[in-house]
Amino acid sequence: MPRRTYITQEEKKMPGHKPMKDRLTLLFCANASGDLKVKPLLVYHSETPRVFRKHTVMKNRLGVMWRSNAKAWVTRVLFLEWIREVFCPTVKKYLEDKGLPLKALLIMDNAPAHPRDLEEELAEEFPWLTVDFLPPNTTPLLQPMDQQVIANFKKLYTKELFQKCFQMVSDTDLTLTEFWKKHYNILSCVGLIEKSWANVSLRTLRSAWKKVWPKIIEERDFEGFVEEPEPTTDPVVDDIVTIAESIGLQVDSADVEELVEELSEELSTEKLQQLLAEQQRMQAEELSEEGKDQQSVQQISSSEIKDILKKWTELQTFVEKTHPDREKANRCMNLLNDNVMSYYRTVLKKRQKQTTLDQFLFPKRPRPSEPEAGPSGLQPLPRREMTPESQSPDVLMEGGSPSKQ
Template identity: 90%
Template sequence: MAGDSLSESIICEKARAINADLLKDKPSTSDSGETFRASKGWFHNFKARTGIHSVVRHGEAASADKSAAENYIHHFETITQRNGFCSHQAVNRDETGLFWKKMPRRTLITQEEKKMLGHKPMKDRLTLLLYASGSGDLKIKPLLVYHSETPRVFRKHTVMKNRLGVMWRSKAKAWVTRVLFLEWIREVFCPTVKKYLEDKGLPLKDLLIMDNAPAHPRDLEEELAEEFPWLIVEFPPPNTTHLLQPMDQQVIANFRKLYTKELFQKCFQMVSDTDLTLTEFWKKHYNILSCVGLIGKSWANVSLRTLRSAWEKVWPKIIEERDFEGFVEDPEPATDHVVDDIVTIAQSIGLQVGSGDVDELVEEHSEELSTEVLQQLLAEQQKMAAEELSEEEGEDQQSVQQMSSSEIKDILKNWTELQTFVEKTYPDREKANCCINLLNDNVMSYCRTVLKKRQKQITLDQFLFPKRLRPCEPEAGPSGLQPLPRRERTPEGQSPDVLKEGDSPSKQ
């Protein structure tokens, strides 16, 4: 996510470490001598399965390139002067993970959950893409990527996703992909920026600064040249994100604190205004729809001062521009008042939370996930997806469930032929495998599951009365003899003849 390139050896080493984590608690089965080696063949198949062209390492601060950062500042100044950009015409973006249902570790809710049998941490994760201008007065609707397309609460309340305060999109791993990013650029970013500049009476041109994450195509400017020729895209050097990128200069951290404050404020309001206990509200009434509302409030509450000061490292002369335009900055607060507000609200509802607990929670959103946490997240997401799929099957009368088994088999056969054709003919094999895996995981797997479930099921009639062969289609038994023809059904209203003692078979 930081845009720092990884080598094959580092990826393979990480794969071996994950494999060791998965096996450490299992009984030893090494008698066969087979071990996971993360060979070149495995690496090739891994890239083919995921469609990855380049992979990035999290946490580039340790390897930040200060020399490259200093050189880029001069380059950036040259670009802004040559094109005549002002602070209104420069925009930066950054993405952040958010565990939207996670409390500090010492809260009552967290401690109570740990005591429950079969405890699983409440760590539901989503990804946000946040954008703001150098002037601080333009905040673009965020892109939110979640692992579910239509959560249960959305169907319950008939939510219209296009009216949410975010652009809602879904992905199994809740990651921002190239496809989702380009969709957001075309549908939200460019139209919003164009209207903003027109309203300000400024020339239609804009400078977009992005990091080198895989979802951000290096040829974005060329790809959008026909639709949006006024957009100029800049990529700072690798390993300089934490030194230069504006949104990384406390903007994201401040947003997380504000979200935590809104979350605690919501808890306080529900406990004060209803008969619900804090635990009851948290478990049964706080959902992803509530979270979207809090995200909108938190992003709106990020101050102008925070957004403007974030640009000072990459664009030092922006301060002179503000002085000329009459910007008035608020004085820097002596302490972090947002954290103090969170602690005060938490204590008012009986939670023993200190400023250290809040800081720890904010940092945990960006920590590298352990193998154990990844397994828990995957298990929880699969459970939720299975529940949603079960509900959708009952609600959607035109679904695959209404198709016959033979029709589903034909679809799967045609898909196999198409998959083989694409794999053999499409020149970009990685992109082809990525698309094939996407359809396999999200569409065709459902068809296979329905078919497999039907093959395992047997009705009560089938069990008690096995299907008999029609008289016109006799089959030989194990001995080679033809079975006797089936007796005709007794006409309704007549009593069947019964073979009595002493009667011959011909009287039957």
Template identity: 55%
Template sequence: MGPKKMSAKGSAEKKRRMMSMKLKQEIIKKYERGVRVSDLAKEYDRSTSTICTILKQKELLKVITPAKGIKIISKLRTSVHEEMERLLLVWLMEKQLTGETVTKSIICEKAQEIYGDLVEQTPGTSMDETSKESFKASRGWFDNFKKRSGIHSVVRDSEASSAGEKSAKAFIETFAKLVEDEAYIPQQVFNCDETGLFWKKMPRRTYITAEEKSMPGHKPMKDRLTLALCANASGDCKIKPLLVYHSENPRAFKSHKIIKEKLQVMWRANPKAWVTRELFVQWVNLVFGPAVKKYLSENNLPLKALLVLDNAPAHSPNLTEDILYEFNFIKVLYLPPNTTPILQPMDQQVISDFKKLFMKQLFRQCFEITESTNLTLQEFWKEHYNIVTCLKIIDMAWQGTTRRTLNSAWRKLWPEVVSESDFEGFKPEVPVVEEIVSLGKSMGLEVNEEDIDDLIGKHIEELTTEELKELQQQQQHMEVFQEINEEEPEVDQVISTSKIL
């Protein structure tokens, strides 16, 4: 009798060899030092496709700190459990890259939510195997997940909030002493922070949103970009934002003959639409440094500046070493962990107000187009509202962010410099949200203030399970943003571009 044939399933299980996080990071380091993929495959006895898969996820893997002593995932579980943890890790990395604090309870709540969504979205599965009740985000599960994924560097303990308050109080004193010792004035002190923007989302109850969700191939994460906004404490110097999108050359750029160097943002791209350390350093040297130097010179101010940052991974702790010599007048100061929501100026209503202004300008654009042309709102939204139009609206929203707003944002960190007098002849205006609602109703949309607040909250970005799936898919297919068929579709112009833009 000949030898028994191994089943295809058995063969696949035998060939599947788990790799530790440490080993993956070792491969990434060697690749970045110039070792070829084929040589890495031979050295580690893996296929080139396996090595490529690791390299595709290198930005995500590089920020993970492996738990000591944990080599591989050894316990077999259902595919729903595995998918939930993969999506949860994407969510965690997103939180870390934006500098947000996550605790055990927040992670467990998100894990339960993702698992429940996956159960509902998985047809034909056994209820005994995948019912919501079959998974509890317990302490045991959490401890094992930390070991499997190595997320120790991401998670804050349950006392993070109280620790953050103490750290914030101490930092305010440190900051005050530094400002006094170095004689900084508000014009010389800057803050920068990143935020995600779902630029093509309408409030959840509008018919455009409902129609989009039913459209074949609708990919919500492709409507996402990341912005880095920066201004000084006096509020009179706004720096050109860094914008990161999933596509280097969207089709709309070609059809509108856009020259990226002339945009009102520094345009960069990667499949995750994330601000990475490399991109942030580029922005500091190509945009921030020259703009601050010019501003200080034109205002006859001493050539020195302080840039206050949170400890997001994109903000390298060695950033000063990467700044060009001609900008060595820039000093970098980092907020302590867990203090970002308490102290960071851009988080003190600036980003939220910017997004409200963005929505107001977007609604106004929709209203003016539908009033002045023969386009319906749906036609404008589907056929004419593209990333080029979005960039113009971003610029209007950023230019519309007032000195009063930017200066007031320093009230917690540097209260002495916040002016109580009105800027720019400030007069009370109709709240922005009310304006958005009024414009929406003028276009026949079912929308109220709660819908707008909810949408602004989404912009601040709590990713849904579907959005996490899309983001994971983009991470696994890094070449997708370069392919023409994945770009924004080119459409026939019903009316002239000048009437739209």
């Protein structure tokens, strides 16, 4: 939220509540004619957040391609997955549906995750794709998505967020602080992202290309499209301010513009360290929550899990061989496999790892053969080898430093 709204200031004072420092990375792509918005790539620090497990969210049904890594950054691997699984199939279908030649030009900036040899790497799978890079250090000047598209998206997202707050305060007994503290989460965020990206207008997308492709603004290139002078005020910002006032927030247009500008800045090393520390804390909480979830399956033995997984494999094989619509069957089986059966595999894997670790830390020692009794009938104690002082083990005494024993 904008920095000067009172809810942001309260976040730092509310006992037992972590401030909203959570971040994610989005990758946007759209065509020059503005009638194709490709599903965005979203990178978060957690593969399956707690709220996803609670609501049994199927990530492949989201309006974004969900991926994760510890820093929530787009890496080369994740970018290539998005290109192969989302971008190329979407563009190919668009061209076929429009009856256009199978040819496409992908224009990108010089981000570290954008491989320079991308066209060569994709040549065998997608020979119809040409890749071109913008000159270095020109992203703010030429990159179409940076020409108000991303800024417009952020404003639309803020508007949707304020609208959601207004709806919750009006339709429930929740206060704004209670909603923000207990009911706004990453799943809510993804929903607002989908709405906001869908609401980026055709005009905004087309106008974004005018610095790279000036002719795009001419009516003869796109029928019915004539560039109009920029309005003195942004209607989206005006809507944000109006909604904010209706729920008691003191926000003006300058606050909204400051928020958009702030989110466009590169993170400093100090901010990155704070962010990573916060994310690690959140992951620790999620692991603790997972520990509670695991209690529900403690009564299920590992042999039972292995047995049901074996039967699941047999069922998959049977369906693949006998079902008439193999594609539909595989899709359904994959959904069940990814969202249900994978849980039991994870439980089994964790148990196996725990067993292996226990064996490593506490290996079973072979029982020595019992010595024969002596003349007195008593068994002599095994002789203890003397340990040189230089090799004696360190023992950490409670409240003190390591001492020799």
